Structure formats: C-alpha cells, structure tokens
Amino acid sequence: MSTPPAAAPRTTGAPRMRTRIAILAAAAVAAWLLPYGLDSYAIHVVDVILIFAILAVGLGLAMGIAGQVNLAQVAFFGVGAYATAILTTRAGLGFWVSAVLAVLATMAIGLVVGTPALRVQSHYLGIVTLGLALAFTSWVTNAEISGGAEGLPGIPVPTLPGIDLTSEYLYYYLELFAFVVALGFGEFIVRTSLGRRMRAMRDDALAAGALGAEVPILRMTAFLLASVYGGVAGVLYAGLIQYVAPESFSIATMFLLLAMVIIGGRQSLVGCVVGAVSLALVREALVDHPTIAQIAYGSVVVLVVVFAPTGLAGLPSRIRDAVARRRGRRGVPARMKPFVPYEMSAAADPDAPAILRVQGVTKQFRGLKALDDVSLDVPAGEIRGVVGPNGSGKTTLFNVISGLYRPTSGRVEFRGRDMTAHAPYRLARAGMSRTFQNLRLFGALTVQENILVAIDRSHTAESWRYLLRPISVLRRDRDLHRRAREVIDRFGLSEFAGLAPGALPYGTQRRVEIARAVAAAPALLLLDEPAAGLNGEEVRQLSEIVRSIRDSGVTVIVIEHNMGLVMSLCERVTVLAGGRVIAEGTPAQVARTPAVIEAYLGDSMGDLPEVSAT
Numbered sequence: 001m002s003t004p005p006a007a008a009p010r011t012t013g014a015p016r017m018r019t020r021i022a023i024l025a026a027a028a029v030a031a032w033l034l035p036y037g038l039d040s041y042a043i044h045v046v047d048v049i050l051i052f053a054i055l056a057v058g059l060g061l062a063m064g065i066a067g068q069v070n071l072a073q074v075a076f077f078g079v080g081a082y083a084t085a086i087l088t089t090r091a092g093l094g095f096w097v098s099a100v101l102a103v104l105a106t107m108a109i110g111l112v113v114g115t116p117a118l119r120v121q122s123h124y125l126g127i128v129t130l131g132l133a134l135a136f137t138s139w140v141t142n143a144e145i146s147g148g149a150e151g152l153p154g155i156p157v158p159t160l161p162g163i164d165l166t167s168e169y170l171y172y173y174l175e176l177f178a179f180v181v182a183l184g185f186g187e188f189i190v191r192t193s194l195g196r197r198m199r200a201m202r203d204d205a206l207a208a209g210a211l212g213a214e215v216p217i218l219r220m221t222a223f224l225l226a227s228v229y230g231g232v233a234g235v236l237y238a239g240l241i242q243y244v245a246p247e248s249f250s251i252a253t254m255f256l257l258l259a260m261v262i263i264g265g266r267q268s269l270v271g272c273v274v275g276a277v278s279l280a281l282v283r284e285a286l287v288d289h290p291t292i293a294q295i296a297y298g299s300v301v302v303l304v305v306v307f308a309p310t311g312l313a314g315l316p317s318r319i320r321d322a323v324a325r326r327r328g329r330r331g332v333p334a335r336m337k338p339f340v341p342y343e344m345s346a347a348a349d350p351d352a353p354a355i356l357r358v359q360g361v362t363k364q365f366r367g368l369k370a371l372d373d374v375s376l377d378v379p380a381g382e383i384r385g386v387v388g389p390n391g392s393g394k395t396t397l398f399n400v401i402s403g404l405y406r407p408t409s410g411r412v413e414f415r416g417r418d419m420t421a422h423a424p425y426r427l428a429r430a431g432m433s434r435t436f437q438n439l440r441l442f443g444a445l446t447v448q449e450n451i452l453v454a455i456d457r458s459h460t461a462e463s464w465r466y467l468l469r470p471i472s473v474l475r476r477d478r479d480l481h482r483r484a485r486e487v488i489d490r491f492g493l494s495e496f497a498g499l500a501p502g503a504l505p506y507g508t509q510r511r512v513e514i515a516r517a518v519a520a521a522p523a524l525l526l527l528d529e530p531a532a533g534l535n536g537e538e539v540r541q542l543s544e545i546v547r548s549i550r551d552s553g554v555t556v557i558v559i560e561h562n563m564g565l566v567m568s569l570c571e572r573v574t575v576l577a578g579g580r581v582i583a584e585g586t587p588a589q590v591a592r593t594p595a596v597i598e599a600y601l602g603d604s605m606g607d608l609p610e611v612s613a614t
Contacts, residue, residue: 031176035169043168047240049280050175051233054182056260056276057269058229061186064266065195066222067202069126071254072113075136076227078249079106080234082140085152085244090145095158095239103231110227117219121205133254141246151245158239168240175236182229186269188470189225192477193456194463198222199267200442200453207440210402211453211520212428217460256283259297263304264311267444271313278312354413355380355524355555356401361410363396363579370396372579374410380523383550384557385570385587392576394559395437398526402434403427415523429457433522435513437529437559441501447512448497451484454519484519491515491545507538514545524555531562543569567591 035043055077062070083102087093093101116128140146147153157165158174165171189195200208201218209215238244256279264275279297286293304311310318354377363371371393378384386394399405401412403424412420419427433454442450458476465473488497491511501509510530517525527546531539539562546569550556560566566573567587575583575596583593590596 035172040168043172045280045284047168047172047175048237049277050172050179051237051240052257052260052280053273053276054179054229054233054236055257056264056272057182057186058226058233059257059261060266060269060272061189061198061229062222062226063261064268064272065190065202066198066218067205068114068117068219068222069122070113070129070223070226071126071258072129072133072136073226073230073257074249074251074254075113075133076106076110076230077234077237077253078136078140078244079109080231081238081244081249082146082152082234083231084235084238085155086145088156088238089152089154095156099158099235099239102235103228106227106231106234107224110223110230111220113227114220114223117223118216130251130254133251137246137250140249147245149246151243153243155238155242155244157242165239171240175240178232178236182232183269183273185466186229188473189466190269192466192473193452193458193480194221194460194466196445196449196453197456197460199445199449203442203444204440206404206424207436207442208453209424210404210428210434210436211516212425212457213453214425214460216423221460221463256297259301262301262311265313267310268313271311274312354378355415356557357411357413358397358401359411359413361397361400361412362408363393363400363405364408370579371400371407374576374579374581376574376581376584378524378555378557380555381550381553382555382572383546383570384555385566385573386557386559386576387561387563387566387573388576393579394576395528396579397576398434398528398557398559402432402526428520428522431521431523432526433517433520433524434526435517435528435530437532439501439509439513441509441513441516443500443502446498446500447493447504448481448484448488450501450512450516451487451519452480454516455480455483455487455521487515487519491518507534510534510538510542511545514542518549518554522554524557525549527556527558527560529559529561531560531565539565 034046038046055073058076059070059073062068062073080102083105084095084098087098087101088095091098113129113132117125120128141149157171159165160174163170165174190199197208197213198218198221200211201213201215205215237248241248257276260275260279261272262275263279264273265271282296283293286296308315308318356376356378358374358376361371361374362369374393374397376384386397388394396405400407401414403419403422403426406421410420411418414427414430414432417430419430422430442453445453485494485497488494491514493508493512493515496504496508496512501512504512510533514527514530517527530546531542534542543565546556546558558566558570570587572585573583573587573590574581575590575593577595582595583590585593
C-alpha cells in the first residue's frame with residue numbers, strides 16, 4: 001500500500017493573523033472614539049451594555065465552555081452590586097475596598113452554588129441554580145440590611161486620580177478597560193489547557209475523566225470563574241447607577257442574559273458579547289413594548305436552539321466543518337511510524353509481578369450480577385485478550401478496572417496499589433488509559449485538541465498561574481502543542497490535525513481514539529473492541545499499532561470479538577461467560593478448552609488456523 005503524499009504546507013496562517021490584528025485594531029479605535037458621537041442617554045445605554053457583556057462572558061465560560069447549566073449568574077451579579085452597596089453605605093468603606101470584598105464574597109457564593117454540580121448535571125443543575133437565584137431575590141426583597149423592596153441608594157462613585165467618574169462618558173472608559181481585560185482573560189483560558197479540559201468535560205465528562213481531567217474540580221472552577229465575572233459586573237453596575245434594587249436582579253433579567261448567550265453562541269465568548277450587544281439594542285428599541293419584547297426574545301431563542309444550536313458565532317464554523325467533513329472523508333491516514341514513547345518513565349516496572357491484579361471482583365446491578373467473583377493477573381509488558389459472548393461482562397470489567405463503576409465486592413490493584421473504586425481521573429494520572437466500545441471523542445474539539453487533552457497533566461488547582469504567571473502558562477502550552485504534533489505525526493494523522501473528529505472516516509476516528517489514549521503515556525492501556533467497524537486492512541494496521549505500543553513498554557488489555565485478531569495478537573486470553581472467568585491461557589490452550597467452545601466459540605473454533613503460544 002503506497003503512502004499518500006503529505007499535505008501541502010499551509011500558507012494562510014500569516015494572512016489570517018494579519019487580518020485578525022487589523023480587525024482588532026479597527027475595533028479598538030471604534031470603541032475608543034464611540035463616546036464622542038453619543039448623547040448622554042445613549043452613553044448610559046452603552047455603559048449598561050458593557051456590564052451585560054461582562055456578565056455574558058462569565059456565563060459563557062460556565063455554561064458554554066464548561067457545559068455547566070448556570071441560572072444563578074444574576075445572583076452573582078446581585079451579590080457583587082449589593083455587597084458594594086452595603087459596604088459603602090452601611091459600613092462606610094471606600095469604593096475600591098468594598099469592590100474587592102464584594103468580588104471575594106461573590107466567589108464564596110460561587111463555590112456554594114457550584115457544589116450541586118458535583119452531584120447533579122443537565123436540567124437538574126439548572127433547576128438547583130435557578131432555585132438559588134430565586135432565593136437571593138427573595139432575600140434582598142425582604143432583608144433589612146439590603147433595604148428591602150426599596151433598595152439601597154447613595155452608593156458613592158468610584159474615584160481615580162485626576163478622573164471624574166461622575167461623568168458617564170469617562171465611566172465608559174473604566175468599563176471598557178474592565179471589559180477588555182475580562183474578554184481577553186476569558187479567551188486566554190479558552191485557548192489554553194484549562195479551557196481545553198473544560199471543553200472536553202462539556203463534550204463528554206466520562207471520557208475527559210478517563211484521560212485525567214479532574215472533572216469535579218473543573219466544575220467548581222467553572223462556577224468560580226462565572227462568579228468573578230458576575231461580581232465585577234455587579235461592582236461596575238453599583239458604581240454606575242449608584243442605586244441597587246431587587247428588580248435589577250430578577251429572574252426576568254436572568255432569562256434575558258441567558259437569551260443573550262444562546263443567541264450569540266454559548267461556545268464562543270465573542271459570540272456571547274455579540275449576543276449581549278444585539279439583544280440589548282433590541283431591548284432598547286422595544287422598551288415601550290415590553291410584551292412584544294418578551295415574545296420576540298422567546299421566539300428567537302427557540303429558533304436559534306432548533307436551527308443554529310451554536311448561535312450566531314457558530315454559523316461560520318458550521319459551514320467550515322461541513323466543507324471539511326466532505327474533504328476529510330476522502331482522506332486516508334498515513335502509515336504509523338515506529339512508536340517510541342516520549343515519557344519512558346510511564347512504563348511499568350519490569351520487576352513487578354503484575355501491573356494489574358483483579359481479585360474476586362463482583363458487580364451487581366440490583367438483581368443482575370454482571371461480574372461474579374472475577375480474578376485475573378496481568379504481567380507488565382503483555383498483550384492480554386478478554387473475550388466472551390455479548391453480555392458476558394467484558395465492558396463492565398473494564399469499567400470497574402478504570403473506576404467508572406464501583407465493584408460490589410472485590411479488589412483492584414494497579415502497579416502494586418489498591419485502586420479499587422478510585423475516580424477515573426486518579427487512575428488515569430496513575431498511568432491507566434482506555435478507549436471505549438462506542439467512540440467517545442470530543443466532537444467539538446479538533447483532532448489535535450483531543451490529543452492535547454490527553455497529554456496535559458497539569459492540575460486544576462494550579463490555575464492561579466493564569467493570574468500570576470501567564471507567561472509560564474503560554475510556555476507550557478507551546479510544549480504541549482509540540483508533543484501533540486509528535487504523537488499526531490507518529491500515528492499518521494497530520495493531515496487531519498485541524499479537523500473535528502466527526503469529519504473523519506470511522507476507521508480514522510478509531511485511530512484518533514487510540515492515539516489519544518496513548519498520548520497520555522500510560523503504563524496500562526485498555527482497548528474496548530478497537531476493531532469494531534474496521535475493514536480488513538484497518539484491522540491489520542490496528543494489529544501493527546497495538547504491537548508497536550506494547551513494544552514501547554506499555555501493557556495492553558484488549559476486549560475484542562474479532563477472534564482472528566485476538567488469536568494472532570495476544571499472548572494470553574481470558575474468557576468470560578455469564579460474568580465469570582471460564583478459561584485463561586495462551587490462545588492455543590483457550591482454543592481447545594471445551595467450556596469455551598460450548599459457551600462462546602462453538603464449532604467455528606475448529607476452523608481457526610493453528611496459532612503459536614507466543
């Protein structure tokens with residue numbers, strides 16, 4: 001089979017960068033000169049729009065980037081505004097001291113609001129966060145310290161040396177600075193490792209956890225970020241209006257903010273800003289017709305959700321993906337290069353008696369016993385096959401080993417440590433990686449970004465570096481990209497690096513998933529039916545890939561129905577039936593075990609060619 005010619009080098013990167021810089025420069029000039037063409041009412045409207053744009057960016061980070069349904073953003077907004085008002089008018093503190101304390105208070109509330117995300121997801125999380133937002137509105141309406149239904153007037157204007165911020169024209173530049181920092185910091189997060197892990201969690205939390213993403217901490221981080229943006233917006237709002245009241249933080253405001261994010265495109269921070277600006281202008285145009293405005297908001301949201309789920313900002317990328325999908329299906333992956341891992345330290349200790357030891361594992365789902373006292377030892381450096389009829393418990397065994405299921409009884413040891421029921425991300429960071437029976441690639445990430453998520457071993461707790469050491473974050477991200485390109489080139493996927501996985505043929509997607517699992521530099525690799533849906537040539541290439549991975553020092557366990565592949569590839573085979581181990585040994589030994597022939601292989605076993613035990 002001839003190797004397809006390498007893709008031509010791209011020459012559009014520099015022109016695109018120059019175009020983006022030109023657009024940003026034009027936008028900066030326009031934003032700076034904007035107040036000079038507006039009257040006093042119009043500049044007030046623009047000031048309010050900037051505040052909602054900051055709110056939308058925060059909501060976009062939590063809901064669009066991290067996939068956490070957050071209907072409490074208006075509560076964060078209110079906490080920032082009310083804390084500023086209370087600290088300045090009741091406690092007598094200065095505006096900027098109050099602002100810092102208000103943002104800290106909002107962050108604390110964000111951690112409280114984010115706690116339910118550790119246990120519930122989807123619409124359940126939306127209901128919980130909406131309830132918390134309603135609770136906040138009820139509190140500020142009735143609490144004496146917040147001024148009750150009448151609110152709190154008399155908030156002082158922030159002061160800056162030589163600048164009179166009582167002028168809304170000059171206040172605009174303060175807000176513009178805050179908005180640029182907020183948007184720039186948000187984009188910095190999205191385009192580096194923290195944002196990639198959040199987007200991976202959004203697309204498939206289970207697969208992200210299996211690659212080492214600390215899903216619980218990422219969820220809390222998403223709410224913490226949203227709360228910071230909400231708190232900053234609240235502080236700016238209090239300084240602008242100099243008065244806070246419950247109606248400014250009502251559920252109607254929350255749904256308006258939600259509509260801004262959905263219409264603009266929740267997976268794009270720039271889209272969130274576009275949605276905020278567009279809907280704010282529409283609201284201003286319909287200010288004398290509130291009923292029509294509400295109907296219009298609802299109708300547009302429904303239309304966007306049905307016909308353009310990625311919002312206005314997602315339309316160009318959807319068109320590009322459609323074109324790339326047609327081109328990608330005509331592509332053929334190149335031959336894989338000999339595999340030499342870039343982290344040899346990830347290989348198992350050759351002196352260890354077994355890299356994986358499963359002892360008496362039972363997994364019961366109510367009345368169904370999927371696994372029944374299963375035990376197996378897998379020595380380091382082996383390719384172990386796990387076979388059995390459908391429903392025999394093979395994938396359940398993988399799910400128990402990789403931490404997705406907690407066993408009813410029994411013990412799982414990995415690299416000499418008891419790892420029973422450890423979280424998947426802990427097992428991944430300990431050196432275990434896996435693929436899935438059904439492809440679980442991150443569809444909204446490119447092939448290269450899928451690989452980057454697997455390579456990244458940074459801890460979410462180190463996110464403080466984004467504030468204090470951004471250069472080190474960028475330097476590390478460049479190193480991750482270099483390593484990702486090496487993996488992509490090694491697996492013959494360079495032609496597809498910038499494409500979404502859905503634009504690729506099924507066999508190529510399987511290769512991407514294996515490349516992603518290997519990119520994590522595991523000591524143990526679990527492959528769940530990797531040959532499913534592959535043609536003969538792709539199965540042959542898969543066999544070469546698995547042997548190359550093993551030769552690099554990685555132990556491999558394969559679940560597979562393709563008996564020809566199992567018998568030719570695996571040193572030892574474990575056979576399951578009815579959730580129990582009924583045979584184990586070399587392929588030749590297993591092939592002649594009566595219990596195996598009766599339970600699974602039947603008379604067809606006799607048609608298999610002779611196989612060596614090596």
